[in-house]
Amino acid sequence: MTGRFRRLDETDRALVRLTVDGSEITALEGDTLMVAMLNSGLALRNAEFGPERRAGFCLMGACQDCWVRDTDGNALRACSTPVENGLAITTQPLTADWSVAP
Amino acid sequence: MSERVVIIGAGPAGVRAAEAVVRAGIRPVVIDEGSRSGGQIYRRQPEGFKRSYETLYGSEADRARAVHETFDALLPQIDYRPETLVWNVAEGRVWAARAGETEAIPYDRLIVCSGATDRLAPVPGWQLAGCYSLGGSQVALKAQACSIGGAVVFMGTGPLLYYVASQYVKAGANVVAVLDTSPFAGRVRALPKLAEQPDLLWQGVTLTFGLIRAGVTVLSGITPVEISGDPQSGISGVTVRTASGDVRQFDCDAVAMGWHLRPETQIADLARASFAFDPRTRQWLPEIDGDGRSSAPGLYLAGDGAKILGARSAEVTGELAALAALGDMGHAVDKDRRCYLMAQRARYVRFAEGLAEAFPWPHQFVADTADSTIVCRCEGVTAGTLRASVSEAFATETNRAKAFSRVGMGRCQGRYCGNASAEIVSALRGEAVERAGRLRGQAPVKPIPVGTARTDA
Amino acid sequence: MSTPELTADVAIIGGGLMGCSAAFFLAQRGLSVILLETDKVGRQASGTNFGNVRRQGRPITQLPLANRASRIWRQANELLGSDVEYLQNGHIRVCFRDRPENVGKMEEYAVQAREEGLDLELLSGNMLRERFPWLGTDVLAGSHSAMDGHANPRLAAPAFARAAMKLGARVIEDTKIVHAAKIGEDFVLEAEDGRRFRAPTLLVTAGAWAGKIVSQFGETVKLTPRAPTMSVTEPVPYSILPAVGVMTPDEVETVYFRQVARGNIVLGGSTRAPSYPDEYRSYVMPQNTMTQFQHLRRLAPALAKLQVIRVWSGIEGYTDDALPVMGPSGTVPGLFYAFGFSGSGFQIGPGVGETMAELIATGHTDIPIGQYSIGRFG
Numbered sequence: 020m021t022g023r024f025r026r027l028d029e030t031d032r033a034l035v036r037l038t039v040d041g042s043e044i045t046a047l048e049g050d051t052l053m054v055a056m057l058n059s060g061l062a063l064r065n066a067e068f069g070p071e072r073r074a075g076f077c078l079m080g081a082c083q084d085c086w087v088r089d090t091d092g093n094a095l096r097a098c099s100t101p102v103e104n105g106l107a108i109t110t111q112p113l114t115a116d117w118s119v120a121p
Numbered sequence: 122m123s124e125r126v127v128i129i130g131a132g133p134a135g136v137r138a139a140e141a142v143v144r145a146g147i148r149p150v151v152i153d154e155g156s157r158s159g160g161q162i163y164r165r166q167p168e169g170f171k172r173s174y175e176t177l178y179g180s181e182a183d184r185a186r187a188v189h190e191t192f193d194a195l196l197p198q199i200d201y202r203p204e205t206l207v208w209n210v211a212e213g214r215v216w217a218a219r220a221g222e223t224e225a226i227p228y229d230r231l232i233v234c235s236g237a238t239d240r241l242a243p244v245p246g247w248q249l250a251g252c253y254s255l256g257g258s259q260v261a262l263k264a265q266a267c268s269i270g271g272a273v274v275f276m277g278t279g280p281l282l283y284y285v286a287s288q289y290v291k292a293g294a295n296v297v298a299v300l301d302t303s304p305f306a307g308r309v310r311a312l313p314k315l316a317e318q319p320d321l322l323w324q325g326v327t328l329t330f331g332l333i334r335a336g337v338t339v340l341s342g343i344t345p346v347e348i349s350g351d352p353q354s355g356i357s358g359v360t361v362r363t364a365s366g367d368v369r370q371f372d373c374d375a376v377a378m379g380w381h382l383r384p385e386t387q388i389a390d391l392a393r394a395s396f397a398f399d400p401r402t403r404q405w406l407p408e409i410d411g412d413g414r415s416s417a418p419g420l421y422l423a424g425d426g427a428k429i430l431g432a433r434s435a436e437v438t439g440e441l442a443a444l445a446a447l448g449d450m451g452h453a454v455d456k457d458r459r460c461y462l463m464a465q466r467a468r469y470v471r472f473a474e475g476l477a478e479a480f481p482w483p484h485q486f487v488a489d490t491a492d493s494t495i496v497c498r499c500e501g502v503t504a505g506t507l508r509a510s511v512s513e514a515f516a517t518e519t520n521r522a523k524a525f526s527r528v529g530m531g532r533c534q535g536r537y538c539g540n541a542s543a544e545i546v547s548a549l550r551g552e553a554v555e556r557a558g559r560l561r562g563q564a565p566v567k568p569i570p571v572g573t574a575r576t577d578a
Numbered sequence: 579m580s581t582p583e584l585t586a587d588v589a590i591i592g593g594g595l596m597g598c599s600a601a602f603f604l605a606q607r608g609l610s611v612i613l614l615e616t617d618k619v620g621r622q623a624s625g626t627n628f629g630n631v632r633r634q635g636r637p638i639t640q641l642p643l644a645n646r647a648s649r650i651w652r653q654a655n656e657l658l659g660s661d662v663e664y665l666q667n668g669h670i671r672v673c674f675r676d677r678p679e680n681v682g683k684m685e686e687y688a689v690q691a692r693e694e695g696l697d698l699e700l701l702s703g704n705m706l707r708e709r710f711p712w713l714g715t716d717v718l719a720g721s722h723s724a725m726d727g728h729a730n731p732r733l734a735a736p737a738f739a740r741a742a743m744k745l746g747a748r749v750i751e752d753t754k755i756v757h758a759a760k761i762g763e764d765f766v767l768e769a770e771d772g773r774r775f776r777a778p779t780l781l782v783t784a785g786a787w788a789g790k791i792v793s794q795f796g797e798t799v800k801l802t803p804r805a806p807t808m809s810v811t812e813p814v815p816y817s818i819l820p821a822v823g824v825m826t827p828d829e830v831e832t833v834y835f836r837q838v839a840r841g842n843i844v845l846g847g848s849t850r851a852p853s854y855p856d857e858y859r860s861y862v863m864p865q866n867t868m869t870q871f872q873h874l875r876r877l878a879p880a881l882a883k884l885q886v887i888r889v890w891s892g893i894e895g896y897t898d899d900a901l902p903v904m905g906p907s908g909t910v911p912g913l914f915y916a917f918g919f920s921g922s923g924f925q926i927g928p929g930v931g932e933t934m935a936e937l938i939a940t941g942h943t944d945i946p947i948g949q950y951s952i953g954r955f956g
Binding site: 024032068069073082094 | 156536
């Protein structure tokens, strides 16, 4: 188990497949994007103004710590976005013209 | 007379407000950020999850079920806008955004039930991955059946600290310790006021013993020293000084922190309500009368978004605010019902006063934080930079300190640093904290993309 | 009963960028200065504007003043001993495809500007997009001013005030002057709480609030208080060097943006709202935020995916001809004015301060300011 979060219950749900930085991860139907990413990884993104990784904070849409982007560049708040099959997430900073790095 | 009623929030206050408005024959617009109604304390798990109300809400299961069922029954009679953010209020219209589109919804009466978020104190290292707000740790469990880590420390103060830690234990999570900054003696002194809600008081006592029985270290009167860890992998431990002065270190990969709650007052602020300082909680609150009328015409405030009185009280103040709005529109209001609700509210106010005494905000600890502590998580600004805005650039209050230091300028708009900033600025100036003022609310209430387009113009 | 009275060579009413920089340059010339500010220095128009340090687009006759200001901006950090985040990364002024008539105006302007020492490079839309790929296809052409830039308005006026204090100027905040009169050789100023200030020279740099003071000296000027529409995005990788703005006769289209080194993109322009100087309040109207976004998406479509995290405004004073009032009073010797910058004062601010200091100290300046005389409204 390499994730930050631990599932305690409700594990009998359909599998959902998505990609994070090109690597496939599996999640469960009904997961938020944040839970999906933190059950298979330790963080969501890099801090802009410090050396540390960030993994969300409030989980209720208030702190704005958990924004990630899909590969079209749309910003998604991971704690309040449900996962969907085929969702493709990038945790890399945008390129100089604010598009998603290839 | 025009009777356009808009209710913001579908937690216990918003649901009871909507119920009262519908009963008067009006179809209100109910706007809520959540995808499902219930708010935070009565937050519903996603469709398809199977845990029972008792598992999710414990002693509050019946109340949660009643709130949910009431709202579901109202659906045909309300204009419900879930997953919708109110990002500004101006000239008698709320600006609601959803999926990149926005429209201005006019109102004659606006009932704001915007709820609360955790009040946070900066602790060295709290910017590391694995540190969550206490409420956030509860959301992980309640809405997603997850623990925030493999070994969790709960730190802060307030009844929610013990409640969430107990829920974690019950759900099978590994809880390492519950570390409360409030001294035990304060809780004893507050007993007469806490006895206003005897079942909640008893619940608090049994939860604490239950935690100890489960092998969880429970300490009162601690002072946080540091959250340690690595920038890449996140938290690896918590260090505190105990009431007797010993330094204790706890290995963990997650910390849930909260010092009671703070109301979400941005919408009231944008709607131009006046605010007053509440010395008991050391926070600025919108001024309301006993029914929930604010100083702004047509604006009513209820639930924890107006004053932190808890979820039970939110049902009461939500209905009261709706009755006030209806009365102000010329509807007949049941005086007995109003009197009953006012009496209920008075009891919750007294109970909340007891909680504030039993679980005080550790303002001295906050004011004393080291210069190297990150105060603003969004912008990565330290207490030292904040203090320099006072000592070198002559900031006299928090908005000026924000302009110079950026504390409060980030994405969260000061939700998680505003209280601390006021304590640090006022302490350095040797003034009472109210002299440091409050961070003024600025739109958007939460971020909106530049791609947002109007659909009504 | 005697009221304590502070005296100086020059009293200044109004602690915006004009007043603070004038205080600095007057102190630098060895004059004693009292700067009186109702609230906190640099909090309204000076602190809430876009931060454009832009010469191009200004009236040609204003360029000598703008050039003087430019020289000060370039050395501001050394001069003031604190960082005002001045970045000399250029300024691009563009026109939209549906207003082709502006291209000719841009060319004409560039010819005249060159004579005043401002070099502008005219570029077609495609050439612009080659260099600045984030510009949209709606951009028809543009003019690039390499030696312009931008700075942080929240920091600039307070930095001038602190530097003035280091030179001995007294900067007195939270002091509202309710009565101003010339008695004998001196101006006597009275604050709301009764404190008095006395000086043989008075400079009024009170922005949107100047009208009331001026009227106490028998002069009238109409100032319309307005509020700019400002926004800022989340931080994204730092990549846009110049400030960018639209040239158009239609206010709703006048949008502009710049990126600060930390990564946030500051957005400004579109319709301004009214503001309320008596209550010290200004508000961002949501409908203006929406038109701002709409026209910014034409200017730079890639902005659409960025999140706006905060909006703000402030109180600006506009004259009827959008030109400032600057120079000596027409009626009272020893009285000077610099206000009414009509939403365009930030870049020239330090130049205004230095010019007013020169005028007060020497009685003369080579900078052409005759067209800004208050007499034109008489």
